[in-house]
Amino acid sequence: MTGSAAAAGTGGKSDCLVRYEPGSGPLRVGIRSSVRALFGPAIEAAARAAAAERGVRTGELEIEDDGALDYVIASRVEAALRKAGLAAAPAPRSVPPPGAAASPRRRRRRSRLYLPANQPDLVPNSGLFGADCLILDLEDSVAPDRKVEARILARRSLVEGRGFFGASELAIRINPLSGPFGAADLEELAGAFPQAIILPKAESAADLEALDRELSRLEARSGIEVGSILVMPLVETALGVARAVEIALASPRNAALCFGAEDFARDLGVRRSATGEESLLARQSVVLAARAAGIQAHDSVFSDAEDLAGLAASCQAARRLGFAGTGLAHPRQIEVAHRAFDPDPEELAEAERIVAALEAAEAAGSGVASLGGKMIDAPVAARARELLREARPGMRS
Amino acid sequence: MEWSRNSLGRRVPLEAGGRKLRPFAGAFADTGPRRSAGAPSRPAAARGRPDKLVGGWDELLDALELRDGAVISFHHHLRDGDALVNEVVSRLAARGLKGLTIAPTALFPVHDRLVPYIESGVIARVEGSMNGAVGAACSRGAMRELAVLRSHGGRQRAIQEGELRIDAAFVAAPCADPFGNANGLYGKSACGPLAYAVPDSLFAEKVAVVTDGLVPYPCSPWSIQGGNVDYVLEVESIGDPAKIVSGTTKLTKSPTQLLIADLTARFVEAAGIMRDGFSFQAGAGGISLAATVAIAERMRRAGIKASFAHGGATKVLVDLLEEGLVGAIVDLQSFDLEAVRSCRENARHLESSPFASYGPRAAGCVANMLDLAILGATEVDLDFNVNVNTHSDGLLLHGIGGHQDAAAGAGLCVVTAPSFRKRIPIVRERVTTVSTPGEVVDAVVTERGIAVNPRRGELAERARAAGLPLVGLPELMEAVRALTGVPEEPEFGDRPVAVVEWRDGSVLDVVRELVPR
Numbered sequence: 001m002t003g004s005a006a007a008a009g010t011g012g013k014s015d016c017l018v019r020y021e022p023g024s025g026p027l028r029v030g031i032r033s034s035v036r037a038l039f040g041p042a043i044e045a046a047a048r049a050a051a052a053e054r055g056v057r058t059g060e061l062e063i064e065d066d067g068a069l070d071y072v073i074a075s076r077v078e079a080a081l082r083k084a085g086l087a088a089a090p091a092p093r094s095v096p097p098p099g100a101a102a103s104p105r106r107r108r109r110r111s112r113l114y115l116p117a118n119q120p121d122l123v124p125n126s127g128l129f130g131a132d133c134l135i136l137d138l139e140d141s142v143a144p145d146r147k148v149e150a151r152i153l154a155r156r157s158l159v160e161g162r163g164f165f166g167a168s169e170l171a172i173r174i175n176p177l178s179g180p181f182g183a184a185d186l187e188e189l190a191g192a193f194p195q196a197i198i199l200p201k202a203e204s205a206a207d208l209e210a211l212d213r214e215l216s217r218l219e220a221r222s223g224i225e226v227g228s229i230l231v232m233p234l235v236e237t238a239l240g241v242a243r244a245v246e247i248a249l250a251s252p253r254n255a256a257l258c259f260g261a262e263d264f265a266r267d268l269g270v271r272r273s274a275t276g277e278e279s280l281l282a283r284q285s286v287v288l289a290a291r292a293a294g295i296q297a298h299d300s301v302f303s304d305a306e307d308l309a310g311l312a313a314s315c316q317a318a319r320r321l322g323f324a325g326t327g328l329a330h331p332r333q334i335e336v337a338h339r340a341f342d343p344d345p346e347e348l349a350e351a352e353r354i355v356a357a358l359e360a361a362e363a364a365g366s367g368v369a370s371l372g373g374k375m376i377d378a379p380v381a382a383r384a385r386e387l388l389r390e391a392r393p394g395m396r397s
Numbered sequence: 398m399e400w401s402r403n404s405l406g407r408r409v410p411l412e413a414g415g416r417k418l419r420p421f422a423g424a425f426a427d428t429g430p431r432r433s434a435g436a437p438s439r440p441a442a443a444r445g446r447p448d449k450l451v452g453g454w455d456e457l458l459d460a461l462e463l464r465d466g467a468v469i470s471f472h473h474h475l476r477d478g479d480a481l482v483n484e485v486v487s488r489l490a491a492r493g494l495k496g497l498t499i500a501p502t503a504l505f506p507v508h509d510r511l512v513p514y515i516e517s518g519v520i521a522r523v524e525g526s527m528n529g530a531v532g533a534a535c536s537r538g539a540m541r542e543l544a545v546l547r548s549h550g551g552r553q554r555a556i557q558e559g560e561l562r563i564d565a566a567f568v569a570a571p572c573a574d575p576f577g578n579a580n581g582l583y584g585k586s587a588c589g590p591l592a593y594a595v596p597d598s599l600f601a602e603k604v605a606v607v608t609d610g611l612v613p614y615p616c617s618p619w620s621i622q623g624g625n626v627d628y629v630l631e632v633e634s635i636g637d638p639a640k641i642v643s644g645t646t647k648l649t650k651s652p653t654q655l656l657i658a659d660l661t662a663r664f665v666e667a668a669g670i671m672r673d674g675f676s677f678q679a680g681a682g683g684i685s686l687a688a689t690v691a692i693a694e695r696m697r698r699a700g701i702k703a704s705f706a707h708g709g710a711t712k713v714l715v716d717l718l719e720e721g722l723v724g725a726i727v728d729l730q731s732f733d734l735e736a737v738r739s740c741r742e743n744a745r746h747l748e749s750s751p752f753a754s755y756g757p758r759a760a761g762c763v764a765n766m767l768d769l770a771i772l773g774a775t776e777v778d779l780d781f782n783v784n785v786n787t788h789s790d791g792l793l794l795h796g797i798g799g800h801q802d803a804a805a806g807a808g809l810c811v812v813t814a815p816s817f818r819k820r821i822p823i824v825r826e827r828v829t830t831v832s833t834p835g836e837v838v839d840a841v842v843t844e845r846g847i848a849v850n851p852r853r854g855e856l857a858e859r860a861r862a863a864g865l866p867l868v869g870l871p872e873l874m875e876a877v878r879a880l881t882g883v884p885e886e887p888e889f890g891d892r893p894v895a896v897v898e899w900r901d902g903s904v905l906d907v908v909r910e911l912v913p914r
Contacts, residue, residue, distance in 0.1 A: 035790075038820075062914070124880055
């Protein structure tokens with residue numbers, strides 16, 4: 001193999017830019033790094049190990065580093081070699097990565113925080129922010145010519161840095177399967193066992209069925225129990241909204257139906273407004289479809305990280321519509337979202353009184369419970385029990 | 398050179414440049430003789446108005462009669478906009494002087510231009526603070542004599558006690574009168590307080606005020622008093638206003654910094670010190686400012702007001718003062734235009750001095766009145782010792798600032814830092830350089846949890862009860878190393894290039910020459 005020159009990575013913080021130049025001499029590694037005095041040998045060792053892993057022992061690797069961790073260096077080297085046409089993708093894993101496990105379909109998802117998949121600086125700390133769900137995004141936040149290196153970086157973080165994500169559920173937003181990148185995203189990443197896949201631009205049951213088939217094949221190949229990886233379809237076009245019910249019902253993997261307001265407004269040919277009236281029917285349709293399928297409804301990303309009051313108002317309105325959570329663009333938004341989607345103390349106290357009254361009635365052998373002279377209806381009882389279950393960690397199911 | 402081991406187990410010299418040194422023996426051991434240098438006594442003025450205005454640089458430098466080996470001092474209120482230090486040093490170099498000691502309160506990137514004068518021997522020593530390229534040059538061994546690093550309080554004490562004798566103090570003044578009264582509140586180069594120049598103006602043998610904002614007598618207020626000033630030089634410009642103060646102070650967006658700030662605020666609240674009338678100091682760095690904002694939010698929620706905030710002033714503090722959430726700002730330097738305006742207009746915005754704020758040999762100082770100090774670190778070790786001077790690669794890049802003084806005085810000293818920066822772990826077995834001893838550091842807050850000094854067991858209890866994530870430093874060090882790997886040790890030569898003094902003048906540590914790789 002001779003291959004051609006190629007580069008991967010960026011000069012950004014905690015990242016490195018790796019250039020590979022083919023050659024016949026033994027592999028030479030050149031390093032410029034802001035942490036060279038402290039980590040020069042470690043950087044070289046990580047780069048050489050990643051090249052050897054891909055069977056490359058000749059040519060020149062030039063690394064410009066600003067404090068990248070070993071897994072980032074390895075990802076960038078692998079990406080450069082693969083872009084150079086010198087190395088194939090690693091063989092699919094035959095066992096799930098250490099520490100990986102399926103996520104329960106029903107769990108609290110008040111916040112789902114998007115992280116650009118090609119930007120490594122936030123990832124090692126991502127589990128510390130307390131988001132219910134973290135999403136490594138391969139779609140909108142990654143330029144087309146960066147998709148290859150982004151998915152390699154995401155794969156290695158899932159395999160080598162599982163601890164980064166803490167107690168958060170870990171999802172990947174792949175590119176649409178109908179486009180040029182989606183299938184390769186899955187091929188690269190499914191074996192690394194993300195707990196969920198966010199499917200953007202979902203427009204039909206067939207989209208979900210195709211995703212399900214592909215996931216099942218890749219799960220079986222990688223020793224992951226088939227059906228473990230959850231799916232969250234992202235509905236963000238007029239067609240997707242019109243078919244929300246069939247999408248929500250299409251796959252047993254579906255855990256939540258998400259709405260994307262920005263793309264939806266574009267599809268309608270209007271501008272996304274602060275008040276959101278252009279998407280009210282769509283959002284209600286998403287909630288209706290999700291609840292019809294017995295899954296969660298998730299609201300669109302609130303992108304202004306500075307406007308915490310606006311975020312709180314938006315989350316409260318979403319909760320009133322029936323959404324269980326929302327998308328977020330910055331970790332500082334998490335606390336606000338959680339406060340808004342958590343039942344408030346008064347609601348909880350009320351639910352506790354209702355459940356206590358129900359239990360007292362049961363103990364007394366009475367079929368009818370009442371509170372404050374009013375009979376407790378079955379739906380009220382069910383809602384109270386659900387509220388308490390959601391609010392008490394450890395009772396997630 | 399004779400060496401000894403101090404109470405932290407660090408090898409320190411017993412002598413530097415003919416001056417005897419005392420090894421550090423504990424933060425409150427207060428070793429050493431108590432003495433006063435005494436302010437210079439000047440010849441009585443003749444009847445009538447003294448003529449202090451000089452016609453130009455040459456006249457001023459002639460009058461100062463500086464010789465080889467002279468000690469000259471500067472303040473850092475003009476920060477990266479300062480034109481004075483470079484101007485004076487280059488003029489003295491042109492006059493053929495060499496072996497100078499410069500005693501700045503801090504240096505900035507603009508002063509990187511001093512490096513050639515260090516290499517050529519014009520500057521033989523720095524006493525005070527070294528930052529950026531000057532510090533790096535010192536690390537490489539470019540300086541002829543042993544440098545001395547002191548905190549703002551330690552520097553004031555050294556001047557007061559005659560350990561640092563200044564032949565000429567150059568006071569850049571945005572506003573001054575022909576008698577030498579001066580302040581930093583008015584003029585095109587307005588910078589806020591002139592606090593750091595006060596000890597120099599009181600004790601230096603000769604004092605020169607250099608101004609680009611000459612006003613008729615009496616300049617008001619007079620942060621620097623004309624009775625201590627020998628010469629006044631009017632120049633076109635003392636600096637670049639755009640770099641003296643920033644237009645506005647920006648708050649950090651870094652998720653990790655915000656997380657640390659939030660944990661800090663929760664820890665402070667859990668510590669039980671957030672009572673009505675409490676007081677705090679937090680710097681102007683990203684985490685500190687964000688912590689100030691987070692603490693203010695908790696004060697609002699709890700209906701609590703602080704009596705004062707101390708240290709550098711920013712718009713963030715000014716807003717709290719004007720909101721009534723903070724009763725006063727005791728200010729040593731202003732970082733943005735709003736802080737300068739507030740210092741000028743608001744009687745509750747006090748201009749302090751190093752003696753009043755940090756004086757180690759005073760009957761107490763502002764730092765002693767603090768309930769809380771939030772400070773930074775480049776490294777922390779398992780004994781809670783903090784390094785703010787050097788980086789893990791051994792390069793000397795920062796001054797001590799008020800770190801020691803605030804830590805030693807405040808009721809609660811919280812050090813905040815990310816657990817690693819660009820792959821470099823913050824927690825080490827032993828810090829590269831001890832800047833502040835662990836004895837006065839109560840807690841270290843990182844995004845990976847809060848480590849409480851075992852000396853403060855009750856704090857750990859309170860934090861645990863509040864559900865805060867506690868972590869031991871050894872455990873934190875291992876967790877971070879699992880991410881980053883273990884850094885190489887820098888290779889040092891035997892020669893010390895700087896001593897780090899504790900605020901009482903005893904020696905905490907030395908910075909050693911780096912062996913180039």
